[in-house]
Amino acid sequence: MIINHPILGPRDSQEFVYLGDAALIDRPDGLAEGALDTFHDYLYLRDNPAGLHRELWYHEQGDRSWLVVTRNTLTHEITQVELARDVARARGRSK
Amino acid sequence: MFGTGRYSGWRVVKEALTGHKGWGPAWRDPEPQASYDYIIIGGGGHGLATAYYLAKEFRQARIAVLEKGYLGGGNVGRNTTIIRSNYLLDGNEPFYEFSLKLWEGLEQDFNFNAMVSQRGIINLIHTDAQRDAFTRRGNAMILNGADAELLDREQVRAMYPFLNFNNARFPIKGALMQRRGGTVRHDAVAWGYARGADSRGVDLIQNCEVTGIRTEQGRVTGVDTTRGFIGAKKVGVAVAGNSSRVMAHVGMRLPMESHVLQAFVSEGLKPLIDGVMTYGAGHFYVSQSDKGGLVFGGDIDGYNTYAQRGNMPVVEDVAEGGMSLIPMIGRARLLRSWGGIMDMSMDGSPIIDKTDIEGLYFNGGWCYGGFKATPASGWCFAHLLATDRPHETATAYRFDRFRKGLMIDEKGQGAQPNLH
Numbered sequence: 001m002i003i004n005h006p007i008l009g010p011r012d013s014q015e016f017v018y019l020g021d022a023a024l025i026d027r028p029d030g031l032a033e034g035a036l037d038t039f040h041d042y043l044y045l046r047d048n049p050a051g052l053h054r055e056l057w058y059h060e061q062g063d064r065s066w067l068v069v070t071r072n073t074l075t076h077e078i079t080q081v082e083l084a085r086d087v088a089r090a091r092g093r094s095k
Numbered sequence: 096m097f098g099t100g101r102y103s104g105w106r107v108v109k110e111a112l113t114g115h116k117g118w119g120p121a122w123r124d125p126e127p128q129a130s131y132d133y134i135i136i137g138g139g140g141h142g143l144a145t146a147y148y149l150a151k152e153f154r155q156a157r158i159a160v161l162e163k164g165y166l167g168g169g170n171v172g173r174n175t176t177i178i179r180s181n182y183l184l185d186g187n188e189p190f191y192e193f194s195l196k197l198w199e200g201l202e203q204d205f206n207f208n209a210m211v212s213q214r215g216i217i218n219l220i221h222t223d224a225q226r227d228a229f230t231r232r233g234n235a236m237i238l239n240g241a242d243a244e245l246l247d248r249e250q251v252r253a254m255y256p257f258l259n260f261n262n263a264r265f266p267i268k269g270a271l272m273q274r275r276g277g278t279v280r281h282d283a284v285a286w287g288y289a290r291g292a293d294s295r296g297v298d299l300i301q302n303c304e305v306t307g308i309r310t311e312q313g314r315v316t317g318v319d320t321t322r323g324f325i326g327a328k329k330v331g332v333a334v335a336g337n338s339s340r341v342m343a344h345v346g347m348r349l350p351m352e353s354h355v356l357q358a359f360v361s362e363g364l365k366p367l368i369d370g371v372m373t374y375g376a377g378h379f380y381v382s383q384s385d386k387g388g389l390v391f392g393g394d395i396d397g398y399n400t401y402a403q404r405g406n407m408p409v410v411e412d413v414a415e416g417g418m419s420l421i422p423m424i425g426r427a428r429l430l431r432s433w434g435g436i437m438d439m440s441m442d443g444s445p446i447i448d449k450t451d452i453e454g455l456y457f458n459g460g461w462c463y464g465g466f467k468a469t470p471a472s473g474w475c476f477a478h479l480l481a482t483d484r485p486h487e488t489a490t491a492y493r494f495d496r497f498r499k500g501l502m503i504d505e506k507g508q509g510a511q512p513n514l515h
Binding site: 012048050053073075 | 337339340348349350351352353397398399400401402406408441497498510511512513
């Protein structure tokens with residue numbers, strides 16, 4: 001698979017390390033009411049869809065950036081690559 | 096005893112003398128009935144074994160197995176055929192030993208030649224720390240009634256003189272051996288269970304994909320399929336890599352991701368490897384089929400996928416592992432490679448449990464170790480379906496073990512499915 005890095009251009013997926021579903025960006029608040037349940041779901045449960053999947057890849061052998069890659073799990077086709085930084089900011093994760 | 100007659104040596108002679116007119120199809124191709132007591136979703140090894148033991152051991156009737164493609168067309172026909180019970184943890188080892196004992200009597204039990212071959216499996220040791228770990232594992236195996244033996248370097252050399260004993264980076268220092276481990280003809284396992292189940296009245300319904308699971312007031316009432324609605328009192332799901340997709344019909348999210356594992360076979364070679372071996376420095380395992388091909392594999396590709404094919408980096412990685420262990424296999428040509436979808440769980444261990452919906456049961460999360468588990472998985476799932484209690488060797492395989500901190504993590508990797 002070739003991942004079209006937003007800054008570096010097309011790179012072989014071998015340069016990357018895969019983490020998992022991009023929903024991992026939305027880490028719950030550990031001090032909120034019912035945090036035990038929300039952390040169980042956050043840590044252990046996955047949507048695991050067949051089709052489009054937004055997922056986190058780390059460019060370990062490159063610029064050490066985290067990417068959010070939108071990839072079809074039925075065909076391996078990659079349709080969108082974003083910097084995870086931008087995605088996280090857009091979701092209000094950066095304070 | 097069986098609808099198609101019992102298979103035996105005498106039968107072969109008799110059929111040979113009578114023009115082979117007595118052989119019929121090994122199982123029927125029935126139309127689905129309006130309702131059943133038990134529906135098993137998934138006509139693979141685990142689903143067929145479940146139906147077989149439900150009918151045979153637990154004396155249940157009105158059972159159907161629904162398969163979206165053809166019987167045994169998934170992972171039971173795609174694995175590297177290894178059976179073993181060399182696990183460390185208490186939650187696992189009794190279960191896998193139970194499975195190995197079932198393998199030992201399987202062919203007589205279901206009257207089908209599954210070519211169970213207890214040719215022995217060795218896990219190679221390359222460091223002193225690894226020897227300590229394998230010694231501990233061997234002791235855990237023995238404590239649970241399995242067999243285990245620690246081999247030194249010379250014993251390994253006597254068995255496999257062609258291994259790379261001059262590897263300075265990963266010297267071979269010995270091996271953990273389980274002589275009762277081995278290989279089984281994987282398709283025959285599905286066929287044997289299918290034939291055994293069918294002859295006991297189980298309806299095996301192929302080309303029947305489940306498109307929905309109906310519930311009423313927290314109770315399962317049946318399944319919608321591509322061949323219409325089929326009612327059921329109890330529904331058991333055993334669909335391996337598609338677990339998340341099927342359980343999504345009832346809005347359940349599972350503690351698992353689907354990943355692809357590739358396997359490979361070389362061109363046919365003369366007898367070379369008479370057992371099964373795993374490389375302790377890389378991830379590489381190999382055996383030789385009766386046709387002569389070296390059957391081998393390595394790591395999963397490592398990203399979520401439902402495509403039954405992998406990518407080149409892992410092909411290269413597996414080939415490197417093989418070359419590093421057995422330099423001469425560089426001269427053998429690769430004949431085929433293929434991929435199967437693994438339901439990789441969050442701790443690397445399976446789940447055989449009830450769900451919050453009454454009458455809906457789940458069996459999955461086998462990661463890439465499901466084949467060896469087939470008989471015990473079927474038996475334990477049938478036990479749960481029939482009695483509503485877990486079998487004594489499967490009490491740890493619960494959904495709530497993550498919430499309670501009772502994970503069964505053989506590799507100690509944490510909640511990262513692609514590392515198990």
